Amino acid sequence: MSLQDRLTELRDQGLADIQAADVLKKVNQVKVDLLGKKGPITEVLRGMRDLAPEERPKVGAYANEVRDRLQQAIDNRRAELEQAAVNKQLVVEKLDVTLPGREVPQGQPHVITQIITELEDLFMGMGYQIVDGDEVEEDYYNFERLNLPKDHPARDMQDTFYITKDVLLRTQTSADQPRSLENHDFSKGPLKVLSPGRVYRRDTDDATHSHQFHQIEGLVVDKHVTMADLKGTLTLVSKTLFGDQFDVRLRPSYFPFTEPSVEADVTCFNCGGKGCGICKQTGWIEVLGAGMVHPHVLEMSGIDPEVYGGFAFGLGPDRFAMLKYGVDDIRNFYLNDVRFLSQFYKKG
């Protein structure tokens, strides 16, 4: 048998052995047996001494080819078997991925806070400062400075919690606005403030009344602020809170601290404006009160209403949340049942 034939025979036998090896250990054994220092291929190469010098390179090259071929086959077989082993492991390790994960406790903001935060961010983006007034306020600031003199119908005793004749729990967060007006330096630019916070009314708690609730009131005063600006601002608020498809309409209303005063309605979230029980078939839901700051309010803060003007608006986050999420009892906001609080995950 020529050396070439012997190499061919070794190659074919080796390939068959490699293929037959069904575990990694066997593949390694085949490698040692075939390609080791004492293996048959080494032996063939040793036999080359007996060949004619012109034959040697030919046989040498062939021997290398056979060895590479076998090495390649061994590598492939090894990879195959390793892969098979991994595959087998993966099958064993299969989990029910629908089992719940181990929960890391997470709290969440109150739904009222979510609404207030969203509005604060919107208005800060428009250059408003957030102001927090005191919850215990003087009658003078809460009422008189907002054009509600002592005998005004809107301030009947039953609506307000008094501490003394002159001190009360604020009934509106705009109670702080006279101070903002007084303290503002108009040479530094317009006054733009948003006052969110707790307010109190002397009410018996039931599904639609709460002696404690929240308000967000906004005030802009500058040399040229228009009712059109108010309309644009309120439209933006509604679209931010409810969505782009929501429209705003203004209707005449009455507040002592604004003139003209308007009520702003938003497209009914429930029927999209077609009319339904919630909107009393009107397609609109009342969400805000607003208006142009009453000249008396400006005058009382030492601001010339001939030069300056502005708008104010107020809305109730409690009512917003009730409308937006269909909450049917305002007391839910203050009783803090975890099954209630945990329902409002997202801001949208």
Add this chain to the structure above:
Amino acid sequence: MRISTQWLQDYLKLDIPADELAEKIERTAVEVDGVIRPNEGQKKVVVGHVETCEPHPDSDHLHVCQVDVGEDEPLQIVCGAPNVAAGENVIVALPNSWIGNHTKIKKSKMRGVKSNGMLCALDELGFDEKLVPKEVADGIFILPADATPGEPVFGYLGMDDEIIDMSVTPNRGDMLSMNGTAHELAAIYNQTPTMPTVDLHEDAADDVNGQLTVRVDADKHDVPQYKMRLIKNVHVQPSPLWLQIRIWNAGMRPINNVVDATNYVLMQYGQPLHAFDYDQLTDGQVNVRLAKAGEHLTTLDGEDRELLATDLLICSDDQPICLAGTMGGLDTEVTAKTTTIALEGAVFDAVKIRKAAHNHDLHSEASMRYERGIDHGMTVTALDAAAAMIAELGQGTVAKGVAVGRDEDVQPFEVTITLSKINHVLGTTLTSDTVLDIFKRLDFPTKLDGETYTVTVPSRRWDIHLPADLIEEVARLYGYDNLPATLPAGQPTIGKLNETQRVIRDSRKMMESAGLTQAISYSLTTEEKAKAFALSASDVTKLDFPMSSERTTLRLSLVSGLLDDLAYNNARKEHNVALYEQGRVFYSQPDQVRPKEIEHIAGAITGSMVKKSWGVAEQPVDFYQIKGIVAGYLKRLALAGTVSYVATSDMPEMHPGRTANIFVDETLVGFVGEVHPTTAKAYKIRETYVFELDLSALIALPKAQQQYQPISKFPSITRDVAMLVDDTVTNADVVALITDKGGAHLQNVTLFDVYNGKHVPAGKKSLAYTLTYRDQNATLIDDDVTAAFNKVLEALTEKLGAEIR
């Protein structure tokens, strides 16, 4: 205010569906609560003529009637009403008809006799009991003799009317009348309204002078006008049906022709009027004055009322006969026997009437109008109109002249404004003609000089006296829908949170990521709860006139509110609760009514914060869990001072052995611990751990200067020590000592085990710490560390009596 659209046709030609009209009113003037259609949902209710009416054979009160309903054959209907009689026209609900309150009428048998329908009373057609005339309340309603059998009854009863129910804002008192509403609609629809005229015939031979004397002893501000007329030989009787319809469709009960006439004129003109039985006055003498405290008056409703010094009174011979503007007295009430009427037309001060209505809980159509003000220019006209109407309906005569207690010179009011001001405020580019047209539609005579309008506002619009008021008129009639929508231009400003607001927001997020959910509790609570868990002693701020005993006092701590929340959850079988609250507490300040409002943050946990799940057991919360939350939070506030926890047994509401005061250096900023079991029981909660921090104080404290620390390239060496110490030795004692004696390279001391089980002698515990040494600039030498470590061991043995293990 209910506006009958049928009545409106007297004023305006409005061929507009009621819903559209209502919408227009709402968009331009005042809010509308809805459109009332009295016949809504009712069908097959017709006029019937009772041909015969026989007693039911098996009943002592039922009658069997044959009723002509315009068909070939009369219908047999059994009726139990006492006033059913042959020859009368009645309301018939035919078989398969629908009447009020969604009731269906079917053929039936009553005690064996067939009844093909029902004869109806007004309340059965959906009339509010309060609106049904008393004389027809106990039986079926008798229709006019000329009603045609078989015709629907609705037209005969005004039930085919459509009534707009307006909710009038305090500034638009002018719309609490048909006249005012007509003026408003005329402006909206650009029409000229036909206003009612007064056709008064006085009896020239019968002068009011000498028969009626009126004197006002109150000042001009309280009683700007007071006038009376005298109407004689009046027959008091029920009003004709047309008038009753207008009265009940306006939401009032028809009483008699005199009272109905005053109410009719009230609805027309918005001027309250009051009719007195003249013969009950003393010598035809009337005077008006403020009440004296302690005086009494029995009002029309039979109530004996103790009067207040702020009440305006109508008196006769100085004896009270009427509470001005709110309710008449019983003694001078117009009754069936009355023949002579003294009719009052007056203007009273809004505040006085509001107080009286409020104090006596007497809210009437009259008081509602006086409270919002009325047209001072219309008092005499309304008085004349009512006098004429009473005379006509009661076949009486009106005496010549008016008895005047006080008169007033009422003039229109002039307001000036410029076109540019209007456009400046509204953000519009209205032309002068557009604005002029709006004033014309309002029927406000206007002079234009350059761009300045001088507008003459008639007395019927007493709400308008400022330029801003005129701007509102222009805006609403131009239409808010037509306003552009823009955002304020002008100099840009920067909106951002201040330090306090930012820390508050961050604090909320930190609490939430620690697993606590935000609660918002009530600031008002009981005095006892308000004082509980207070960080420092303080007086409380109490309401002067609380609504309930549960909400009387402003809180000094947030924890007590959170415990109420926990109790609410516990009562609903929610036993795993972790809440925090951020809000104000109210500490009193010397010499001030207003308390100091301090921002606090507090938390409460009970049950397990880890949800029981597969492979996860519930882990009951404990002191160290809440302390971990507090410590993590305080760490992130990056305070410059050192936080320490000092055991306290001073808080009565807290567990004396499981509570720590929290200090930042020397400043007390809060506490953490377990609620005292007795307190927990009182709140009806289970084992609960709480903390409360003075957030205002934390915000004010200096913050650590943040500076990058290079990370050492050199390895650290650790040594572990386990020791037995007395139970009384605290972790803080040990750490302080180790830190003190640890040497320059001691970087960290970490407690990794606490054990006091059975392998430890009684009164002792085992503590184990890892000490980490590191040199920033060089590799530490093992021997040096050992030397330093040994010093620590010595100190522990010596100072704390530790037994090193």
